[in-house]
Amino acid sequence: MSELKRRPLPHDFHPPVAEFTVVSEEVEPGGTLRPEQVHAAGNRSPQLRWAGAPAGTRSYAVTCYDPDAPTGSGFWHWVLFDIPASVTELPAGAGSGDMKGLPEGAVHVRNDYGTRDFGGAAPPPGDGPHRYVFTVYAVDQEKLGPDADVSPAVVGFNLRFHAIGRAQLIGEYEVPAAG
Numbered sequence: 001m002s003e004l005k006r007r008p009l010p011h012d013f014h015p016p017v018a019e020f021t022v023v024s025e026e027v028e029p030g031g032t033l034r035p036e037q038v039h040a041a042g043n044r045s046p047q048l049r050w051a052g053a054p055a056g057t058r059s060y061a062v063t064c065y066d067p068d069a070p071t072g073s074g075f076w077h078w079v080l081f082d083i084p085a086s087v088t089e090l091p092a093g094a095g096s097g098d099m100k101g102l103p104e105g106a107v108h109v110r111n112d113y114g115t116r117d118f119g120g121a122a123p124p125p126g127d128g129p130h131r132y133v134f135t136v137y138a139v140d141q142e143k144l145g146p147d148a149d150v151s152p153a154v155v156g157f158n159l160r161f162h163a164i165g166r167a168q169l170i171g172e173y174e175v176p177a178a179g
Helices: 152-162
Strands: 022-024 047-051 059-068 075-082 130-139 163-173
Touching: 022 130, 022 163, 047 130, 059 152, 075 130, 075 152, 130 152, 152 163
Parallel strands: none
Antiparallel strands: 022 047, 059 075, 059 130, 130 163
8 A cells, every 4th residue: 555655636736826724523634534424334525614715715616535546546536616705614414415504506526436426435445544635625716617517637627727725634544354
């Protein structure tokens, strides 16, 4: 797993932007994700709260990405954008189930499970700990541009040119080898 830990994060390829803060009552930095954030056990998006976004923020985007997935391209667990600038917190479950607490106008694109919601952690048994990178982007326009039918890569392309700030929180999860 050590060579996987060196895999870059998607925003490592973007220009530097202002940093701000994201915290969660459910995800501890570097800690293990709770069962609720695991695909087979709960599949519920965690509570996230952010502060300190730069002036000029007109909306937000939130993603969850596993750079350690054995795919060659990582695994997108959550891609949400067009969150109004007045929103600085998503309650637990806002991106899953009945989407209670999801801000009006926010747009989900398909994650790598093929669904438009949060898809929880599901690393292969024995593959070691995977990082789950929750990123909140401050965006310089109210509408990022794409619609719900684009891929996470297209959203990332648009964020490359419209993100003016970024905050991240990384949790981990692993499934022990069978036997």
